[in-house]
Amino acid sequence: MPLHFVKPIDRVQDARADSDSLDLAAKGWRVHAADLCYIVLRGSTFLASSYLIALGLPLLFVLMISGGDAGVFFAHLANISERFLGAEQGRQAGFVGEFKFVLIGVATLVVVWRLPRFINDLERELSEEKP
Numbered sequence: 001m002p003l004h005f006v007k008p009i010d011r012v013q014d015a016r017a018d019s020d021s022l023d024l025a026a027k028g029w030r031v032h033a034a035d036l037c038y039i040v041l042r043g044s045t046f047l048a049s050s051y052l053i054a055l056g057l058p059l060l061f062v063l064m065i066s067g068g069d070a071g072v073f074f075a076h077l078a079n080i081s082e083r084f085l086g087a088e089q090g091r092q093a094g095f096v097g098e099f100k101f102v103l104i105g106v107a108t109l110v111v112v113w114r115l116p117r118f119i120n121d122l123e124r125e126l127s128e129e130k131p
Contacts, residue, residue, distance in 0.1 A: 035126055038125075038126070039122065039126075042118075042122060046114070046118050047111070050107060050110045050111045050114060051107055053110050054103060054106045054107035054110050055103070057106055057110075058102075058103070058106075062076050062077065
């Protein structure tokens, strides 16, 4: 059976720990507000980067179709733009609607794919000891 000695310095540290818990209760709303602001900022950067990834994927797709050649890439873009501008307004609206649907779907897939890591990182960063 181990023998534990309680030294005066231990009593002072215990008293400080009790007073810190009382100060923490007084500062509680500020800690929660800071955490909320941090979550909002991290969430907005997460969504912005996810949408930038989603917007870059169609461009990457066309670049892959062209085999990485810039001339062929711009020829594809010129072909798409000429056909879009030459189409009647109903077909243009249909294409824009389908393109929106595809981009929203791709953005949703990107967000769902990246969300578990984002949540784990956020949980790890918020669970660290605060000064």
